[in-house]
Each structure stands twice: as structure tokens, then as C-alpha cells.
């Protein structure tokens with residue numbers, strides 16, 4: 001009885017807290033410099049936030065809730081390609097299976113915290129069913145973490161085809177797999193059109209399979225993210241109407257132009273994933289396809305992807321979005337992709353920031369909610385000390401993070 005009473009009391013106090021949080025609340029932030037995520041910037045402006053949303057951006061001389069006049073304010077960063085649950089175990093080695101759901105979610109909570117503290121207020125995990133458990137845990141326990149979209153599972157040439165003589169899925173079986181993913185709660189569909197970079201990156205899904213999977217996803221209003229390294233796998237995916245091409249390590253000028261012509265988004269992961277694997281080689285080596293040959297292939301790929309990225313930047317109208325493919329060892333270092341894109345790839349800092357914010361939001365079809373500092377959008381904001389347009393590395397030093405109007409971290413005072 002006493003326990004019941006306490007439970008009842010707890011419910012009442014939680015309700016009271018929620019009620020307080022729902023009271024219309026106005027927050028103002030003065031920014032020394034504001035970079036809006038859509039290519040614009042201005043000096044000395046005040047952002048007004050009500051009920052977690054930006055309601056105004058303008059000039060004001062009055063007192064503010066957060067005086068960030070010594071800082072540069074940007075929209076919350078977006079990473080369209082992460083694996084939030086990937087982590088190293090107690091022995092320091094990459095964990096590939098064999099752990100409880102609880103342990104996996106616990107690791108994800110640590111990674112989610114590191115990610116949002118680095119200014120990434122939205123990520124897309126591509127993905128596994130545990131993402132749903134992680135998202136639930138973050139929500140229910142009010143833990144710091146980014147908004148989390150997930151593909152829940154990954155589809156390849158064999159998905160749904162286990163009973164077939166050759167083990168390969170028929171187009172109908174892939175369509176069914178897409179519908180099942182949607183039912184399971186997928187925000188998008190992740191496909192493997194080519195092999196891993198550690199296995200050569202050749203096309204693995206047939207043109208028919210890609211047409212079936214991306215066609216079904218399009219019919220359901222779902223986006224498709226396609227892992228594709230070889231030119232053939234990219235061409236087949238673009239032709240099949242898939243939404244975004246991931247990696248594209250061996251993309252030729254011809255398929256880069258094809259993506260631009262078809263309006264396909266391109267997410268080249270050039271600055272973090274390969275480097276992170278090489279830095280953590282001992283922790284991955286000997287597991288699955290993390291072989292010596294696999295590592296040799298990744299080492300060889302580092303300059304190849306930079307060259308590819310330079311050509312991608314020169315491709316008119318190609319919509320380059322921001323994704324890191326952050327795995328174990330990389331969470332919280334997501335901004336390194338931008339540093340490499342600018343420093344080694346030659347992208348302008350402003351274009352890198354647009355890619356990191358509004359263009360990625362557009363590729364995820366959430367540009368009406370996030371990705372820019374503009375009235376009507378969620379107050380997802382990041383402040384850094386210094387001028388990222390002069391030195392992109394200042395984005396590493398995030399001093400303030402707000403998500404949906406709630407301050408996640410603040411070291412500005």
C-alpha cells in the first residue's frame with residue numbers, strides 16, 4: 001500500500017514536471033554571428049524561441065536568456081549515416097553479436113550522448129532493430145541524445161530469399177521485406193547494392209532487385225539509402241529511383257553526373273569512417289571481414305575517396321549531403337568528416353555547413369522541421385567559439401547545444 005502510494009506520488013510529480021514544461025516559455029539567444037544553414041550569415045542578432053520552436057530572428061537591444069555574443073550560432077548538425085549501437089566491449093574489441101539487448105542499448109546511450117554533445121542534434125542510424133530500443137530509452141529516461149531516425153534493418157540481395165535454391169531474393173520477396181521494414185517502424189530503407197569496400201565494392205544486388213526495393217519504398221513514401229561503391233552499382237541504384245547513394249568510393253565522373261541529373265542525393269563518407277577503422281585496427285582485426293586484406297583495401301581507399309570527393313564537388317548541381325558512417329570509435333567525432341571535406345577536399349566552409357544542416361535535412365525530407373535557423377523550425381542550435389567560415393576546425397569546439405528549445409550543454413559562461 002505504501003509502495004503504491006509512492007508510485008502514485010511519483011506519477012503526480014512527473015505529471016507536474018511535464019505540465020511545467022508545457023507552459024509557453026520564451027527563450028532568447030543573442031548571437032555574435034549567426035550562420036543560418038541555408039548559406040546566409042549575419043552579425044549580432046537575437047533568436048527568439050517559444051515552445052521549443054524558433055519564432056523570430058532579428059535585432060534587439062534588450063536583455064536575453066543566453067548571451068552568446070562572443071560565439072557563432074549554427075543550426076544543430078545532422079549526420080545522415082551513423083551506427084549508434086556499434087561499440088567496443090570491455091576487452092576493447094569490436095562487439096559483433098552475442099550481447100544482451102540491455103548491454104547494447106547501454107552502449108548506445110553512451111554513443112548518443114557523445115554525439116549530441118558534439119553538436120549533432122539529429123542522426124540517422126542505418127541501422128538495426130536495437131535503434132528502436134535506444135530511442136525509447138533516450139525518450140523515457142530523458143537522456144541526452146540526438147533525434148534518431150532509423151532504418152531498423154538492412155536489406156541486401158539475399159533478404160527474404162533464404163528458402164530459394166540460390167538463396168537470392170526475388171523482386172517480390174524484396175518488396176515484402178520493404179513493407180515489413182515499414183511495419184517494424186523504419187523511417188527509411190537501407191540497401192546494399194554493392195559489396196563492402198573490404199571486399200572490393202562490386203555490385204551485389206541486381207538491377208531488378210534494386211528496382212523492386214526502391215520502387216516499393218517509393219510507393220510507400222519511404223526514402224532509400226543505398227550503399228554503393230562501384231560505378232555499376234551506383235548507376236543501377238540511381239536508375240531504380242533510389243533516394244541517396246552512400247560512399248560511392250569508385251564513382252566515375254559519369255555516374256556523378258547521373259546522380260546530379262536525376263536529383264539523387266550523394267553522401268560520400270571521406271573523412272571519418274576509413275580513418276577511424278585504421279586508427280582502431282587492432283580492435284577490429286580478425287572479426288568478420290576486418291581482415292588484413294580488408295584493412296589494406298581501406299588504406300588504399302583513403303586517397304581514392306578524396307579524389308572522388310573533389311570530382312563530386314566539381315559536378316554541377318550534385319546534392320552532396322553529410323554522413324560519416326560513424327561506427328565504434330567514431331561516435332562524438334562526427335565533425336571530422338567536415339574538417340576533411342574542407343581541408344583535403346577543397347569544399348568551402350559555407351558549403352560544408354549547408355551540407356551538414358539544411359541539405360541533409362532536405363535529403364531526409366524534414367527540412368520543414370530542422371536544418372536551419374529560421375522561424376517555424378525546431379530550436380536545434382549549436383554555438384562555437386570562433387569563425388568556422390575562416391577555420392572549419394572551430395566546429396570541433398562546441399560550447400552550447402540546444403535541442404528543441406532545451407539546453408543540452410552550455411559551457412559558454
Ligand SMILES: [Zn+2]
Pocket residue numbers: 081082083126325
Ligand atoms: Zn554504414
